[in-house]
Amino acid sequence: MNSRERFLAALQRQPHGRSPMWIMRQAGRYLPEYRALKAKSDFVTMVRTPDLAVEVTLQPLRRFAQLDAAILFSDILVIPEALGVGYRFREEGGIAMERALSGESDLKTLQVADAAARLDYVYAALKLLRRELGNQKALLGFAGSPWTLACYLIEGGGSGDFPKTRHLLKTNPSFLHQLLEVLSLTVADYLSKQLQSGADAIQIFDSWASVLSGSEYESFSLKYIRQVVRRLPANAPIILYAKGKSADASSLAATGVPCLGVDWTMPLSQVRALAGRPLCLQGNLDPEFIVGSPEAAVQATKAILADNAGDPGHIFNLGHGITPQAKIETLQAVLETVVGGK
Numbered sequence: 153m154n155s156r157e158r159f160l161a162a163l164q165r166q167p168h169g170r171s172p173m174w175i176m177r178q179a180g181r182y183l184p185e186y187r188a189l190k191a192k193s194d195f196v197t198m199v200r201t202p203d204l205a206v207e208v209t210l211q212p213l214r215r216f217a218q219l220d221a222a223i224l225f226s227d228i229l230v231i232p233e234a235l236g237v238g239y240r241f242r243e244e245g246g247i248a249m250e251r252a253l254s255g256e257s258d259l260k261t262l263q264v265a266d267a268a269a270r271l272d273y274v275y276a277a278l279k280l281l282r283r284e285l286g287n288q289k290a291l292l293g294f295a296g297s298p299w300t301l302a303c304y305l306i307e308g309g310g311s312g313d314f315p316k317t318r319h320l321l322k323t324n325p326s327f328l329h330q331l332l333e334v335l336s337l338t339v340a341d342y343l344s345k346q347l348q349s350g351a352d353a354i355q356i357f358d359s360w361a362s363v364l365s366g367s368e369y370e371s372f373s374l375k376y377i378r379q380v381v382r383r384l385p386a387n388a389p390i391i392l393y394a395k396g397k398s399a400d401a402s403s404l405a406a407t408g409v410p411c412l413g414v415d416w417t418m419p420l421s422q423v424r425a426l427a428g429r430p431l432c433l434q435g436n437l438d439p440e441f442i443v444g445s446p447e448a449a450v451q452a453t454k455a456i457l458a459d460n461a462g463d464p465g466h467i468f469n470l471g472h473g474i475t476p477q478a479k480i481e482t483l484q485a486v487l488e489t490v491v492g493g494k
Contacts, residue, residue, distance in 0.1 A: 155220035159290035160352060163389050163411055163432050165465035171457065173490050174221035174292065175483070176393075176413075177473035179208045182480065186211055195241055199226050202277040209281055213289060215480075218487035221290035221352075222281065226274055228296030228357055231338055232305055234270045236263040239304075252308030252316070256327050264334055268341035275349040282350030290353065292391075293346035297358035298335035298380070299373035302328065314363050321372065328372065336376040340383035343390075353389035355413065356380065362396030370403065378407050391434055395472065401426035416471030420460045432465035437486065439470045442478040446485035453489045 153161070153168055161168035179186055186208060189198070198204040208225040229239040229247065238250040253259070263270075274293075281291055296304075304310065306317045306328075320328055343354045356377060364373055373394075381390060393413030394404055404412050405427040414423050414435035423433060437456060441449040453468075460466045468490045474483075 154288050156285075156287055156290045156352065159220045159467065160389070162465060162467050163353060163391075165430060165432055165463075167464050171460070171466045171468040171490055172220035172290075173468040173487065174219055174223060174290075175212065175474055176470050177223070179211060179225045180474055180478075181476035182474060182478035182483075183211055183215065185215075195227075196239070199230065200273050202273055202280055205273075205277040206280045206284065209277070210284065216484065216487055218491050219289075221292055222285060223292045223294065223355075224274070224278060224281065224346075224351070226277075226294070228294070228301065228359075229304060230271055230274060231267070231295060231301055231335070231342060234263070234267040234342075235334075235338065236261065237305060239309075242309075246310045247304065248309040249304060249307075253305045253331065254316075254320070255324065256330065259327070259330055259334070262334060264338070267338045268345055271342060271345075274342075275345055278346060278349035278351055291351050292353050292355060293343065293349075293351035294355040294357060295339045295343050295346075297356050297361075297373060297394075298332045298339055298376040299364070300358055300360045301335050301339070302331050303360045303363065305331065314360065318363065321368065325372075332372065332376045333379075336379040337383070340380045343380070343388075344384055347385065347388065353391060353411075354384075355391040355393060356409075358392070358394040358397070361394040369397070369400065374403055374407065381408050391432075391467075393434070398423055399426065402428045405429055405431055411465075411467070413469070414471065420456065420466070424463070430465065432467065433460070434467040434469045436469070436471040439472050439475055439478070442470070442474060442482050442486070444479075444482065446479075446482045449482045449486050450489050453486050457490065 158168040159172040162172050205225045209222050242248050303314045303317045307314050390409040391411040391413050392409040398418035401423045411432035416436050416438035420433050441452050
C-alpha cells in the first residue's frame with residue numbers, strides 16, 4: 153500500500169498498516185529552502201503563481217520521505233480576495249485586509265458572482281501537483297470556514313480576540329448571517345473545484361472557533377459548516393479542524409464529515425468517546441514539541457500512537473501549524489517514530 157492509498161484508507165477507517173502522516177502547514181520558515189525562495193518572492197506572489205506554489209508544496213516531501221501527503225501552499229484569505237477584499241502581511245507582522253466590513257452596505261461591494269472561479273491559479277497549482285505526485289502521495293486542499301473568514305473581513309485583519317466581530321454578533325447579527333451565507337456558498341464552490349482539480353481530500357479550517365461559545369458556535373459557525381458540507385459531493389473526503397473545540401467533538405462530528413482534525417488539548421481517545429460515532433481523527437502532537445529536543449518529541453509521539461492503538465482511522469499530524477522555530481532534526485525523529493510505530 154503506497155502513501156496515497158494509506159492516507160485514503162485512514163479517512164475511510166480501513167486497515168492500512170500504520171498511521172499515515174502529513175504536517176499541518178507543511179511549508180514554512182523552518183525550511184532553509186523555503187527561506188531561500190521567500191527571499192526572492194513575497195508570500196502573496198508565491199500563492200498566486202502556480203509554479204512557485206508547487207515548488208513550496210513539494211519542498212517538505214523532498215526533505216522528508218516519510219510524509220504521505222502534501223498540502224497545497226496557499227492561504228485561506230484567497231477567498232476574501234476573490235470577493236474583492238485583498239490582503240497583505242504587515243511589515244511588523246500579522247495580516248491586514250484592504251478594508252473592513254461593518255454593515256449591510258458593505259455586502260453590496262462584494263464581488264460574489266463567480267468568486268471561486270477567479271481562483272484559477274489555485275486550481276492550476278493543484279493540477280500541476282497531481283501530475284507531479286501521481287498516485288504515490290496524497291494531495292490536500294483547504295479553505296477557511298465561513299466564520300473564520302468573516303472574522304478577518306470584519307476585523308480588517310488578524311486580531312487577538314476579534315472585538316469588532318463579537319460586537320457585531322451582538323448588535324447586528326442579521327448582517328453577520330448574510331455575510332456568512334455568502335461565504336458558505338463561495339467556500340463550497342471553491343472546495344468543489346479543488347476536488348475537481350486533483351485534491352484527494354479537503355480541509356476546512358475553523359481557526360477562530362474558540363471566539364464563539366455555547367449556542368453562538370452553533371448559530372454562527374457550525375450551521376454554515378454544515379451548509380458547506382451539504383453543498384459538496386456526497387461522501388466528499390473532508391477534514392474539519394476547529395481549534396479549541398475538542399470538547400465539542402459530538403457537534404463537530406454531527407456535521408457529517410468523515411474526519412476531525414484535533415488540537416493538542418485533549419487525547420484522541422477522549423475525542424473519539426465524545427464524538428459519538430466512528431470517524432477518522434487527525435492529530436494531535438503539540439507543535440511546541442517540534443521546537444524542543446528530539447527525545448521529548450519522540451516520547452510524546454509514542455504516547456499519541458499508543459492512545460490510538462487499534463483504530464485504523466488515524467492520520468498523524470500536529471495539533472496546529474508548524475512554527476518557524478521548528479527544528480528539522482526533531483521533526484525527522486517524530487516522522488521516523490510514526491513510521492516505526494513504536
